[in-house]
Amino acid sequence: MNYTVSQLLTQDITFQPIEIKGWVRTFRANRFIALNDGSTINNIQCVVDFENTHEDLLKRITTGAAVHIKGDLVESQGKGQTVEIQVSSIEILGDSDPEDYPIQPKKHTFEFLRENAHLRTRTNTFSAVMRIKSNLSFAVHKYFTENGFYNMHTPLITASDAEGAGETFRVSTLDPKNPPLNEDGTVNFEEDFFGKETNLTVSGQLEAETYAMSLGKVYTFGPTFRAENSNTTRHLAEFWMIEPEVAFMDLAGNMDLAEDFMKSVLKYILEHNREDLEFLEKRLQDEEKTKPQAERSEMSLIEKIRFVVDNNYKRVSYTEAIDILKNSKPNKKKKFKYIIEEWGADLQSEHERFLVEKHFKCPVILFDYPANIKAFYMRLNEDGKTVRAMDILFPGIGEMVGGSQREERLEVLKEKMKALDIPEEELWWYLDLRKYGTAVHSGFGLGFERLVMFATGMGNIRDVIPYPRTPQNAEF
Known part of the structure; x- marks a missing residue:
């Protein structure tokens, strides 16, 4: 019977004939194979009787080789494993x-592994990250299904820019060298495939709202795209968003749901x-030892x-948070990179982390932000200057979820769109x-890769997605 490494290490099936397929991690002394098949972070030791194994075959058992092994599962005589x-x-x-295989049993830099992203999941770090990512994805669908939500696939091609940022990828079949032109010299998109200018979506929220207003509770979980020319550890041009929308739910209910x-x-x-998680935690702890004391994390993964x-x-209004930050030691001593001077400032990651890690010492939900730093679709409060x-x-990462009660009043929404020149x-x-x-009605958005970064402790968003799409990079 064919087994996985995970089954062999966890089930009571010793002293039975078994078959297994996997990849050789190491082969030492012409006798001991460390085999892994991706089902667990752990390898299983396979002991070869080299006296009865052809020499040419032994030479071909190299790191990275795929093998089919038959044998008996027995109690191990060596240290570090219970069975072999x-x-x-x-x-x-x-x-x-073996000469060309890039993933040798030694320490590789993450930069090198990104260049070999098609093979990097054969390392312990990346196999652990992707197993966690897979289970997080399942947990997302499980939560919403068990709580009465319906999954919705929103369009990837759209004519709207939900965030109004203008950083979108255009979708067109027009000849880029000789597009049809209007009399004023502008491109005539009426002759394009869709008859209008279209782009890859930055969010499924607006379409999800339409379904929430008939099905009650819906969520999207799909790819979104932003043409932001940013080469940071937190930005991707293609990433996945989780976006629930709920009818008859106010801001308080939205905060309850998100938490x-x-x-x-x-x-x-x-x-x-x-x-x-334990493996990734140890990796992080080893990494922390190389940092100056002041930069080390106070919490393990x-x-x-x-x-x-x-x-x-802890639920805190934006106004209260600004007062806390203005009067904080790092602000007064100018330790913040971005000094908080007045109400209306857009909070940065350093401010968010201060509130969570130093001041409240728990996760924080900020609410009632200034209207001029938030999107047009957020409900205007009675004060006329803040939105719901x-x-x-979260600790270590700052903002994890962003959401709002949506503006349900027609005339107010029209006024907000007019002020922002949204036709x-x-x-x-x-x-x-x-x-x-x-x-x-209300909803929120959560970048899935940011959640995976938090759950795995990885410091670069390019290392939590199989093949990152970033400026000047569309490899694989």
Whole structure:
């Protein structure tokens, strides 16, 4: 019977004939194979009887080779493992070139592994990250399904820019060297495939709102795109967003939902990815030892996850947060890179982390932000200067979730669009929601890769997505 490494290490099946397929991590002394098949971070030792194994075959058992092994699972005589395989036969599957194989059993830089992204999941770090990512994805769907949400696939090609930032990728079939022109010299997009100018979506939120106003509770979980020319550790041109939208739910309900959701999905990986988390935690601890004392994290990876799973989230208005930050020691002593001087400032990661890690010592939900630093679709408060927005702040990373109660009043929404030069005819269908059966509704957005970064402790967003799309990079 064919088994996985995970099954062999966890099930009571010793002293039975077994078969297994996997990749050789190491082969030492012409006798001991460390085999891994991706089902667990752990390898299983396979003991080869080299006296009865052809010399040419032994030479082909190299790091990276795919093999099919038959043998008996027995109790191990060596240290570090409870069972091992006494090999009765071994078959090399396909070709293997030990001279060229880039993922050798030594420490590689993350930059080198990004250049070999098609092979990097054969390392312990990246296999652990991707198993955690897979379980987080499942936990997302599990949570929403169990809480009465319907999954919606929103369009990837759209004529709107939900955030209004203008950083979109154009979608066109027109000849870039000789496009059809209007009399004024501008491109005539009426002759394009869709008859208008279109782009890759930056968010599925606006379309999700339409479904929430008929199905009640919906969520999207799909790719989004931003043409932001940013080469930071937190930006991708292609990334995945989780966006629930709920009818008849106000800002308080939105905060309840977001907090419960975050706790649920992170608790799931604590329960189902313990060995992967422990490995990544040790990797981080070794990395921390190389940093100056002042830059070291106060919490381990698992402690950080427990911090957001076990604590209640402190709810603080933007106005109160600004007062706290203005009067804080790092602000007064100009230790912040961005000094907080007045109400209306857009908070940076250093401010968000201060509130979470130093001041409140728990996850924080900020709400009621200034209207002029938030999107047009957020509901205007009675004071006329703030909107019913909310952000969830986590340790080590700052903002994790951004959401709001949506503006359900037709005339108010029209005024906000007019002030931002957003033509009504572009979003006529969005305005229709405010004409026909309008109601209070809310939702939030969460960048999935940012969540994976938090859950794995990885410092660069390019290392939590299989093939990162960034400026000047579309390899693989």
